[in-house]
Amino acid sequence: MHSDGVQGVVALVTGANRGIGLSIVETLLQHGAGKVYTAVRALDKATALVEKYGNKIVPVLIDVTEPETISAAARQCQDVNFLVNNAGVLSSLTPFSDRAIESLQYELDVNVFGLIRMARAFSPVLKSNGGGVFIQLNSVASLKSFPEFTTYSASKAAAYSITQSLREILAEQGTRVLSVHPGPIDTDMGNEAGLSEIAEPAEVVSDAIIDALKSEDFHVFPDTLARKVGIVYQTFARDIIEADLMEQNAH
Numbered sequence: 001m002h003s004d005g006v007q008g009v010v011a012l013v014t015g016a017n018r019g020i021g022l023s024i025v026e027t028l029l030q031h032g033a034g035k036v037y038t039a040v041r042a043l044d045k046a047t048a049l050v051e052k053y054g055n056k057i058v059p060v061l062i063d064v065t066e067p068e069t070i071s072a073a074a075r076q077c078q079d080v081n082f083l084v085n086n087a088g089v090l091s092s093l094t095p096f097s098d099r100a101i102e103s104l105q106y107e108l109d110v111n112v113f114g115l116i117r118m119a120r121a122f123s124p125v126l127k128s129n130g131g132g133v134f135i136q137l138n139s140v141a142s143l144k145s146f147p148e149f150t151t152y153s154a155s156k157a158a159a160y161s162i163t164q165s166l167r168e169i170l171a172e173q174g175t176r177v178l179s180v181h182p183g184p185i186d187t188d189m190g191n192e193a194g195l196s197e198i199a200e201p202a203e204v205v206s207d208a209i210i211d212a213l214k215s216e217d218f219h220v221f222p223d224t225l226a227r228k229v230g231i232v233y234q235t236f237a238r239d240i241i242e243a244d245l246m247e248q249n250a251h
């Protein structure tokens with residue numbers, strides 16, 4: 001058992017049944033998490049995790065597009081002090097695709113409104129448990145639009161923008177916010193986006209989150225492509241994104 005920022009935490013991970021979410025659940029347990037609420041869209045999707053890890057896994061129902069599932073989960077999971085909003089969807093569409101607008105509406109519902117709904121429901125829970133951590137799965141596509149999945153990139157840019165505000169707002173209640181920006185990762189989403197040839201394993205993301213907890217970082221750039229972006233972005237992140245521009249310009 002490791003002793004780091006994860007020892008004994010009570011975590012909740014959305015989209016916990018596969019891909020990056022599943023890897024985060026398993027990595028948290030390997031690093032000593034006391035309990036993980038695995039938020040899934042149907043409870044039986046977490047059966048394999050319960051069979052593997054026993055009562056450290058508590059499946060809960062969350063569809064981030066259905067606010068009532070989120071509020072019910074927040075009532076049920078009053079001891080959460082480590083929240084990972086990982087659930088996300090991607091469509092491979094350019095702005096000229098017939099379905100671009102309806103697809104963006106769906107991606108906004110899951111990737112952006114889902115984040116707002118999760119933050120609203122769980123911030124009071126985190127506060128009542130001493131502040132804790134709120135981790136949002138954003139993307140390299142939050143910083144750069146990829147034409148082959150333009151609508152997804154737009155939704156991830158919006159989610160990143162909201163994450164920046166959450167960092168400042170939730171600091172007041174002692175909640176640390178992390179914005180995670182993977183590049184191509186070997187999951188169903190990565191494969192459906194045609195990224196399998198350059199994708200890296202999901203563990204690269206979950207391990208980078210564990211490392212980031214030992215630092216003061218807000219941004220997490222886990223894989224090779226993401227780190228390349230992160231290095232160039234570093235100065236802008238420090239001097240603009242993480243700086244208090246209002247304070248600096250006050251007279």
Ligand SMILES: NC(=O)c1ccc[n+]([C@@H]2O[C@H](COP(=O)([O-])OP(=O)(O)OC[C@H]3O[C@@H](n4cnc5c(N)ncnc54)[C@H](OP(=O)(O)O)[C@@H]3O)[C@@H](O)[C@H]2O)c1
Nearest residue numbers: 015019020041063064087088139182184185187188189190
């Ligand atoms: N893979 C990449 O290359 C990559 C790169 C950068 C960022 N990301 C981000 O990382 C996160 C995880 O991606 P992934 O690659 O692991 O995706 P994935 O393999 O497609 O898995 C997506 C997960 O989100 C869940 N989900 C989808 N819609 C949901 C909803 N409305 N409510 C609750 N859960 C929902 C899915 O549940 P079901 O099984 O029920 O569908 C599944 O557990 C996403 O936010 C994604 O944008 C991924």
